[in-house]
Amino acid sequence: MRTPLIAGNWKMNGSLALVERFGEAFSQPEVRLPDGIDIALMVPAPYLEAARRAFSAGPLAFGGQTLHHERHGAFTGEISGAMLAEFGATYVLVGHSERRTLFGEDDAAVCARVKAALTERLTPVLCLGETLEERDAGRTEAVVLGQLEAVFDALSPEERDRLVIAYEPVWAIGTGRTATPEQAQAVHAALRARLADYDAGLAEGMRLLYGGSMKAANAAELLAQPDIDGGLIGGASLQVDDFLVICQSA
Numbered sequence: 726m727r728t729p730l731i732a733g734n735w736k737m738n739g740s741l742a743l744v745e746r747f748g749e750a751f752s753q754p755e756v757r758l759p760d761g762i763d764i765a766l767m768v769p770a771p772y773l774e775a776a777r778r779a780f781s782a783g784p785l786a787f788g789g790q791t792l793h794h795e796r797h798g799a800f801t802g803e804i805s806g807a808m809l810a811e812f813g814a815t816y817v818l819v820g821h822s823e824r825r826t827l828f829g830e831d832d833a834a835v836c837a838r839v840k841a842a843l844t845e846r847l848t849p850v851l852c853l854g855e856t857l858e859e860r861d862a863g864r865t866e867a868v869v870l871g872q873l874e875a876v877f878d879a880l881s882p883e884e885r886d887r888l889v890i891a892y893e894p895v896w897a898i899g900t901g902r903t904a905t906p907e908q909a910q911a912v913h914a915a916l917r918a919r920l921a922d923y924d925a926g927l928a929e930g931m932r933l934l935y936g937g938s939m940k941a942a943n944a945a946e947l948l949a950q951p952d953i954d955g956g957l958i959g960g961a962s963l964q965v966d967d968f969l970v971i972c973q974s975a
């Protein structure tokens with residue numbers, strides 16, 4: 726059985742006060758969470774230390790939203806995996822569509838970042854997804870499987886086992902337009918089938934998250950799909966109550 730992962734992506738949002746609010750809310754003894762799920766918030770880098778303090782008593786893990794592929798050096802404005810790990814982060818998003826489109830991260834850059842994350846013992850959450858144009862052209866599987874292979878072909882079997890994958894159709898991110906459970910399940914099944922070409926055990930154990938306008942109202946039916954093992958949640962991860970409901974739907 727795969728352990729579900731509910732991961733929030735705050736993007737460039739939030740505040741110190743919000744970090745504290747989440748820490749308090751999730752530490753309340755009366756909060757009921759399903760047994761055996763993982764929960765993490767990917768906070769902006771300046772809030773890592775606050776997250777370390779605020780989340781230490783509760784079930785929330787935390788992570789970064791990107792990392793540079795080098796450990797240190799003359800890369801003004803960048804953050805390394807070693808720095809994330811030093812602050813207690815255990816996850817990092819890699820290849821989010823906003824990084825790919827707004828910051829020019831191509832498959833090679835994504836692959837280098839995944840390797841850097843693994844070197845620092847962080848769990849990379851590799852984000853994949855097609856644009857609306859690509860979906861309308863019937864290229865969804867070709868695009869997402871290509872993004873998967875660009876990374877997995879470059880990893881050893883041991884490294885592959887340490888990733889989490891998030892399928893995030895670009896047309897559903899921040900748009901309020903969610904993939905239907907059937908659309909999401911179809912892509913997840915295709916991803917798992919491709920992983921089985923690498924190794925049956927890899928496919929069986931890999932956590933495949935869905936991301937794209939997941940919210941309290943639609944989480945349960947998405948998470949009920951057999952190949953959806955959790956969610957990557959943007960907007961709704963900024964509201965304590967909504968995020969709690971999503972966690973309770975896992």
Ligand code: PEP
Pocket residue numbers: 734736893897898899900901936937938939957958959960961
């Ligand atoms: C995301 O940023 O990864 C995301 C899925 O955002 P939203 O939930 O707001 O669509």
